Amino acid sequence: MIIWVFxxxxxxxxxxxxxxxxxxxxxLIPSILAVLLHNPLPLLLILVFSIGYGxxxxxxxxxxxxxxxxxxxxxxxxxxxxxxxxxxTGCVLGKTTxxxxxxxxxxxxxxxxxxxxxxxxxxxxxxxxxLWEDLIYWLGVGSVLLWR
Numbered sequence: 001m002i003i004w005v006f007x008x009x010x011x012x013x014x015x016x017x018x019x020x021x022x023x024x025x026x027x028l029i030p031s032i033l034a035v036l037l038h039n040p041l042p043l044l045l046i047l048v049f050s051i052g053y054g055x056x057x058x059x060x061x062x063x064x065x066x067x068x069x070x071x072x073x074x075x076x077x078x079x080x081x082x083x084x085x086x087x088x089t090g091c092v093l094g095k096t097t098x099x100x101x102x103x104x105x106x107x108x109x110x111x112x113x114x115x116x117x118x119x120x121x122x123x124x125x126x127x128x129x130x131l132w133e134d135l136i137y138w139l140g141v142g143s144v145l146l147w148r
Contacts, residue, residue: 001036002146004036009141033096033144037145042092045093051065053066085110093141113140114133116132
């Protein structure tokens with residue numbers, strides 16, 4: 001199972017790179033989780049991951065959630081968006097596995113990943129740039145496979 005956890009982390013981080021498709025994050029990861037957990041409920045994550053957590057900047061208008069968070073607090077918009085998505089994802093995966101603590105656990109992982117992201121650089125693999133914050137967050141998502 002540990003291989004699947006790392007595969008989910010790499011796919012999630014790859015989907016954050018401009019050279020790859022968001023379909024990795026939006027479709028493939030929920031599908032892998034649904035199959036491995038023997039439960040269709042993780043397919044709801046397709047909707048959750050489609051919300052996105054991009055913060056508006058000079059090059060991108062951001063996601064709807066990112067724009068809302070930015071309007072609330074420019075300084076903490078990353079934390080707001082990651083926290084909301086992590087709690088939502090945690091609720092879906094917690095319901096799937098019966099682990100009630102998965103939502104707060106994943107929220108903590110999400111908030112930690114933003115802090116790490118603000119203090120680290122990317123990992124370059126060829127033309128791809130993997131963000132540490134994405135790797136940490138998606139390791140947290142994939143870790144649901146170890147909890148079941």
